[in-house]
Amino acid sequence: MQELTKKEAYQYVSSDVGKVALYVYSPLCGTCKVATAMMETIEKMLPSLHIAKCNINTMPMLAQDLKIKSVPYLAIIQNGHIHYEIYAFRSIPFLFDTLKKQVIE
Template identity: 35%
Template sequence: MEEWSAKEFEHAKQGVVAVFFYTPICGTCKLGERMLQVVKELLPTISFKKVNLNYSPELSTKLEIQSVPCLTILRNGEVVKQIFAFQSVEYLYHELSSI
């Protein structure tokens, strides 16, 4: 997954983009990222990006992210869904394929 900054996040205006918010010391985030790598291979039409919240705290406030990992799905620049509990690869696939 390509790393994004807050500025790049603000410019995501076309298509469906799944943005993975994480912090580097979060063990659950590391597991969530591995799960998303599998889903990314199954859904090539969705663009997957990641944002380290340590460097973008303003996004945490703006998007009301209270815990990590958080997957925020954008459609044409608008937030359509946020997922905080990465239950399984199957669950993430189902949630993203229904967008």
């Protein structure tokens, strides 16, 4: 997953390239470490899906602008608007099925 800078993150979420996935985490969060490993697996399983990630600690304004309630957080963004959100990462099969349905199909 590509780690975005603040400027890149704002460009990413406002792009009009169709659906994109944005994973937001904190390196201080234990649950985020598990979610990051899950997202890295998903990235290998769905190579056509572009997933970018942001460290919430370095861009609190992005969290405020996207109204992120907690991390880990995954947003499917389409044409600058949040299309779908995930806060509970549950399992790799759940993420795989959800992302395949929400982004690829």
